Amino acid sequence: MSVVALPAREAAAPVTRPGPPLWLLLELTYRCPLHCVFCYNPTDFARVGAELKTDDWIRVLHEARALGAVQLGLSGGEPLARDDLEPIVAEAHSLGFYINLITSGVGLTEARIAALKAAGLDHIQLSFQDSTRAMNDFLSSTRTFELKSKVAALIKKYDYPMVLNVVLHRLNIDHVAEILAMAESMGAEYVELANTQYYGWAWLNRAQLMPSRNTECWPARRTPRPCSRPSREYRRRDRC
Numbered sequence: 446m447s448v449v450a451l452p453a454r455e456a457a458a459p460v461t462r463p464g465p466p467l468w469l470l471l472e473l474t475y476r477c478p479l480h481c482v483f484c485y486n487p488t489d490f491a492r493v494g495a496e497l498k499t500d501d502w503i504r505v506l507h508e509a510r511a512l513g514a515v516q517l518g519l520s521g522g523e524p525l526a527r528d529d530l531e532p533i534v535a536e537a538h539s540l541g542f543y544i545n546l547i548t549s550g551v552g553l554t555e556a557r558i559a560a561l562k563a564a565g566l567d568h569i570q571l572s573f574q575d576s577t578r579a580m581n582d583f584l585s586s587t588r589t590f591e592l593k594s595k596v597a598a599l600i601k602k603y604d605y606p607m608v609l610n611v612v613l614h615r616l617n618i619d620h621v622a623e624i625l626a627m628a629e630s631m632g633a634e635y636v637e638l639a640n641t642q643y644y645g646w647a648w649l650n651r652a653q654l655m656p657s658r659n660t661e662c663w664p665a666r667r668t669p670r671p672c673s674r675p676s677r678e679y680r681r682r683d684r685c
């Protein structure tokens with residue numbers, strides 16, 4: 446084993462201040478047409494105030510760029526629920542951001558994907574809940590597997606780099622090989638196997654989501670165990 450001595454100048458270097466924030470992530474809205482049982486967004490969304498307006502987000506973009514941010518994530522909720530997404534992307538592009546849309550795919554029509562391309566969107570991250578239609582649709586409480594598959598094809602048709610994102614937990618952790626095969630067949634450049642973030646609905650449903658050596662997993666258990674579902678009042682407000 447060899448030991449490399451640091452040059453005296455490096456060894457004695459003073460502690461430096463952190464660099465500028467390079468990534469800016471905007472949670473544009475908490476609204477979402479899906480109802481994922483592992484959603485990390487607030488469960489008391491009905492009491493959250495109004496979303497920031499377009500001009501507020503544009504101001505945030507300018508301030509972040511002045512601080513040194515170079516990469517932008519547009520997230521939510523479902524960012525496509527905002528009808529001002531295109532002007533926000535156009536402004537970010539004019540400021541020189543590399544822009545990533547983080548989406549469930551619901552609402553990403555061909556007209557919208559073309560408009561976002563024209564506005565300067567660089568990259569799309571598309572989420573699936575699982576590699577199987579049954580589990581994807583159960584976990585999101587929507588029939589969206591086919592729609593997401595079509596959106597994946599559209600993303601490639603418009604020549605975007607694509608990240609395929611799947612949040613892992615007890616109900617799909619045995620499907621990683623199938624998830625990777627699905628991502629490959631869809632032409633994804635990257636795969637994100639994300640840990641469940643135990644906030645919001647995921648915290649509420651943690652007993653059903655936390656993997657355990659002693660727990661029988663899907664598909665061995667034929668009927669998925671029910672998770673807590675949001676109230677009707679919550680649904681009325683366009684959220685889980």
Ligand code: SF4
Pocket residue numbers: 477478479480481483484485486521522523549572685
């Ligand atoms: S986790 Fe599901 S419900 Fe929550 S914002 Fe993402 S797609 Fe929507």
